[in-house]
Amino acid sequence: MRCLPMMTITEILRLKEEIHLTCREIGEAAGCSKSTVSGILSRCKKCGLTYQDALQLSPARINELIYPDAFGRKQSKEEPDWEVYHKELLINPRRNLQYIWQEEYRPEYPDGYSYSRFCAKYNEWKDNTGKNVVMPQEREPGKELFIDWIGDTLPCVVDNITGEKHEAHFFVTTLGDSSYPFVEAFPDETQLNWNQAHIDAFEWYGGLPRILVPDNCKTAVVHTNLYDPKINEAYNALARHYQVAIIPARVRKPRDKASVESGVGWLETWLLEWLKGRIYYSFEALNHDIRERVLELVEVKFKHRPGSRRSNFIAIDKPALRPLPQDRFEAFTTRKVSKVPNNYHVKFADFYYSVPYSYYKRSVVIHAYAKKIEIFDVVGNRIAIHQRRYAGQRYVTNTDHMPANHQAIAEFNGFNGTYYKQKAFRIGPNTFNFVDKLISSYEFEEQAYKSCMAVINFSRTYGDTRVENACEKALSLNSVTYTTLKNILKNGQDSLPIKQSSSDADTPTPYHENLRIGEWM
Structure with a gap:
């Protein structure tokens, strides 16, 4: 029948x-x-x-x-729990169907399905339960900015001094209904570059979306969680400044940001292939060409909808964007220091920056900008600010951060020949000449610093006038030493008239306008 x-x-x-x-x-x-x-x-x-x-x-x-x-049902083999296997694949990215079949299914069902039949039955189960169908998503104009890094890098930037090639990493965003892209190249994918790329993207679009949809990279999400993801502190600061919400895509759910995923594939073909073989000597030059190329690509007509990315952006997404704030956000990266060491300096990028000594053993947070370092306590109060250093001395110290005894030592260690000449010049020209010759008489000027300090301190005991006269007397005797000056002042010889020598050679050079003392003022 x-x-x-x-x-x-x-x-x-x-x-x-x-x-x-x-x-x-x-x-x-x-x-x-x-x-x-x-x-x-x-x-x-x-x-x-x-x-x-x-x-x-x-x-x-x-x-x-x-x-x-x-x-009728002829299946004699016991069906496995496909739902359990499906959840395992979603939760653990290291597992695949072959691992589950070999390590879990076959030990439990020795006479069960072969690997090919196991895969076919799993896909059949996904078809029947709707796991393979896709929900169409219509994007609200100007609402969401989808964010990602292109997986491929290009060694296209060359150091013109060393000749070393640097990898270019490509940051990509697509906006709303038009999928209008922004692309920028960076030497790495650090927090500072991640935030700076967002700032540049907002300015490229000329406005702000309401929601940022990033991937779950560490520069965006510190701890992934479906219901309560922990957003990176520096990224959150950017979002607060621009008044946008951060809603990360779900882990291993590329369709949550299908717009940028398809944009990445499109740009890998039409941008990265175009860049291959090109050499640049700065990231500025590379990004100039990237933007010129993107402006060409966005004019290409869509295949399955009217218009182009640019025309749809101008007509649909651009009017829905919110205006940019007046103040531009300064991108920074953060680092938490769990305990300030006993030298009250915290480390960032191989340099050490001071904090008030009272924060010894306490926790602080470093905000590192491109040109400055700010340090905050755990409740958000700024306790220190320094110019960021990339070369030179490794310790950057504000003397106000020191205890009193350290300040005294630092003050003494900070005195140099310039300092003593400035102090001497304020007393008078003879004192300046005396200190200048005293410093010059030593092979290493540091050996004269204590004697110079004594000369300056004499003015507190005897007054500026007597010290000035005593220095003139010592210069006339051609005996520029601490002991000579001390004896002149002690014995009151500074009040006696100076005997003129028959030889001008022993006469000290009088003070006049050509002496190089203006720089010590």
């Missing part, structure tokens, strides 16, 4: 139960023989299938009831 379609079976039951036709009449109406109609009615009676029941059942179930030999 041939199998009839479900609609024909349902029609035969209707004609029999609702209209009460004969088998011959039903056969003529349904397009089958009298014996076929009789056989179908007999099978329906045997399995208890009525017309009303048939209306509620699926075609597969009706076939199973009427043709059990052809459509």
